[in-house]
Amino acid sequence: MQEKDEIILGIETSCDETAAAIVKNGTELLSNVVASQIESHKRFGGVVPEIASRHHVEQITIVIEEAMKEADVEFDDLSAIAVTEGPGLVGALLIGVNSAKALALAHSIPLVSVHHIAGHIYANRLQEPMEEFPLLALVVSGGHTELILMKEHGSYEIIGETRDDAAGEAYDKVARTLKLPYPGGPHIDKMAAEGSPEIDLPRAWLEADSFDFSFSGLKSAVINTLHNAKQRGIEINPNDLAASFQESVIEVLVEKTYRAAREYGVKQVVVAGGVAANKGLRGRLTDRFANTGIQLSIPPLWLCTDNAAMIAAAGSIEYQKGKRADMKLNGNPGLELEAF
Amino acid sequence: MKALAIDTSNLVMGVSVISDNKIVGELTTNMKKNHSVRLMPAIANLLGEVDMQPGDLDRIIVARGPGSFTGVRIGVSVAKTMAWSLNIPITGVSSLEVLAQNGKYFDGAVCPLFDGRRGQIYTSLYGNIDNRFQLLQDERIMQLVDWIDTIKDKSRKVLFLGNDLPLHREKIEELLGDRAVFGQAADHNPRASELAALGVARDGENPHTFTPSYLRLAEAEAKWLANQKK
Numbered sequence: 001m002q003e004k005d006e007i008i009l010g011i012e013t014s015c016d017e018t019a020a021a022i023v024k025n026g027t028e029l030l031s032n033v034v035a036s037q038i039e040s041h042k043r044f045g046g047v048v049p050e051i052a053s054r055h056h057v058e059q060i061t062i063v064i065e066e067a068m069k070e071a072d073v074e075f076d077d078l079s080a081i082a083v084t085e086g087p088g089l090v091g092a093l094l095i096g097v098n099s100a101k102a103l104a105l106a107h108s109i110p111l112v113s114v115h116h117i118a119g120h121i122y123a124n125r126l127q128e129p130m131e132e133f134p135l136l137a138l139v140v141s142g143g144h145t146e147l148i149l150m151k152e153h154g155s156y157e158i159i160g161e162t163r164d165d166a167a168g169e170a171y172d173k174v175a176r177t178l179k180l181p182y183p184g185g186p187h188i189d190k191m192a193a194e195g196s197p198e199i200d201l202p203r204a205w206l207e208a209d210s211f212d213f214s215f216s217g218l219k220s221a222v223i224n225t226l227h228n229a230k231q232r233g234i235e236i237n238p239n240d241l242a243a244s245f246q247e248s249v250i251e252v253l254v255e256k257t258y259r260a261a262r263e264y265g266v267k268q269v270v271v272a273g274g275v276a277a278n279k280g281l282r283g284r285l286t287d288r289f290a291n292t293g294i295q296l297s298i299p300p301l302w303l304c305t306d307n308a309a310m311i312a313a314a315g316s317i318e319y320q321k322g323k324r325a326d327m328k329l330n331g332n333p334g335l336e337l338e339a340f
Numbered sequence: 341m342k343a344l345a346i347d348t349s350n351l352v353m354g355v356s357v358i359s360d361n362k363i364v365g366e367l368t369t370n371m372k373k374n375h376s377v378r379l380m381p382a383i384a385n386l387l388g389e390v391d392m393q394p395g396d397l398d399r400i401i402v403a404r405g406p407g408s409f410t411g412v413r414i415g416v417s418v419a420k421t422m423a424w425s426l427n428i429p430i431t432g433v434s435s436l437e438v439l440a441q442n443g444k445y446f447d448g449a450v451c452p453l454f455d456g457r458r459g460q461i462y463t464s465l466y467g468n469i470d471n472r473f474q475l476l477q478d479e480r481i482m483q484l485v486d487w488i489d490t491i492k493d494k495s496r497k498v499l500f501l502g503n504d505l506p507l508h509r510e511k512i513e514e515l516l517g518d519r520a521v522f523g524q525a526a527d528h529n530p531r532a533s534e535l536a537a538l539g540v541a542r543d544g545e546n547p548h549t550f551t552p553s554y555l556r557l558a559e560a561e562a563k564w565l566a567n568q569k570k
């Protein structure tokens with residue numbers, strides 16, 4: 001007898017993207033719909049939580065319907081609904097969570113909750129197998145910079161994290177200093193490609209055995225460099241400054257990831273999160289892990305930013321483990337990965 | 341017609357089920373407890389109590405605001421999703437109109453209100469004209485004192501309703517004197533049964549395009565618009 005395919009609907013509303021997707025058997029993407037609000041938030045130079053929540057409630061059913069139509073699935077076909085429980089903006093999370101619960105009740109479909117970062121990691125599984133454990137994940141985004149060790153599916157141990165700003169946060173702050181439009185990260189990446197990293201900026205290695213990160217000192221150094229140059233009437237090439245900043249971030253990210261991979265004897269390194277879309281970072285990681293016997297997996301750009309396909313993929317793991325959420329599920333803005 | 345009515349727009353959480361113009365079930369709480377956690381279990385329980393499946397419903401009715409922005413969105417998200425996925429219409433009713441129903445037999449004007457912070461209130465005015473209880477003044481958010489100024493030249497008594505009244509009662513008494521009448525404890529909770537009764541008599545809307553009625557822009561948006569005008 002042929003086993004029924006596992007079909008999961010993923011829903012993600014943790015920040016400024018309203019997203020729904022359908023994933024088959026945990027690895028096969030059938031549809032991936034994202035309604036981005038970036039144009040709306042641009043006016044304010046960053047995501048405004050109340051406005052994000054308003055957009056989510058306007059978009060939510062439209063996005064889910066589109067994902068289901070594109071994948072050609074009906075409610076009866078769904079094995080489960082997977083929704084981001086946290087972390088994220090509380091008002092934004094609530095829309096996805098309540099919408100998912102309403103669907104689960106209306107059609108008697110099992111509900112699973114997903115940690116947003118687990119989602120970012122499992123975005124990789126839609127592209128390449130993730131079966132080589134232990135596995136190391138480098139998660140870099142606007143809110144996160146973490147090294148996560150996975151001994152098996154669905155098990156997460158944070159072995160390194162940022163002590164101050166996340167890498168993406170540092171990018172945004174430096175972009176604001178350079179008066180670049182929001183969101184600043186991609187602009188710096190582009191400018192860095194045009195400039196050369198000849199300005200001396202610090203690298204925060206912290207203690208020799210630590211896999212933690214720190215980017216606030218670097219951010220301050222960039223601001224000071226600009227300030228001092230201005231006072232002395234010296235012109236600084238912004239492309240060179242962007243390149244130097246990016247060089248400093250990437251060098252630390254790549255080296256710490258490599259050292260952690262060696263120390264824990266991992267077979268596969270997975271890169272995840274919005275900053276994984278950064279071309280400079282992708283290139284340097286690829287070079288560093290070449291001919292090391294460690295498999296490096298970086299999802300394509302469109303899977304690095306927030307989407308619901310990754311939530312469905314991570315949801316599949318939870319579903320297979322038999323974990324279920326009930327009608328009391330709530331959005332949890334500070335949800336921790338290790339507790340999850 | 342069988343319909344489910346949901347109100348999470350303010351502190352009172354209400355759910356009710358109406359079947360052929362008979363209210364068959366109603367659940368109301370008035371506590372500072374998370375609607376996001378409690379709404380879906382309340383719906384599941386009430387449907388179970390009245391022996392109904394979600395698939396039996398012909399319509400979802402929701403209090404669309406004004407009220408707590410987050411509160412309104414919880415109810416509206418659930419209502420939109422249930423209506424769309426069950427392929428049935430959604431009907432929105434003003435949260436103020438629901439509350440005003442508690443005074444529909446009052447001989448005079450009825451003023452439902454929710455606190456809007458910084459001296460402001462969300463409010464409107466209802467009353468009986470030609471034996472029909474209807475809207476007399478459009479809903480709005482404004483300073484309480486300006487609102488009282490708007491309604492004070494009418495000679496009728498005004499019944500004030502709403503759980504936020506303790507914040508404003510003194511000022512209202514000062515401005516309106518004995519023309520102001522205040523509801524009793526049971527009159528201040530909006531009732532989901534009233535919401536259901538209002539909703540079944542109205543047109544259904546498309547769940548995809550259904551939006552809450554906030555009556556107020558997000559603060560960042562208001563500031564941005566003000567700056568654009570400069």
Ligand SMILES: [Zn+2]
Nearest residue numbers: 116141274306
């Ligand atoms: Zn993310």
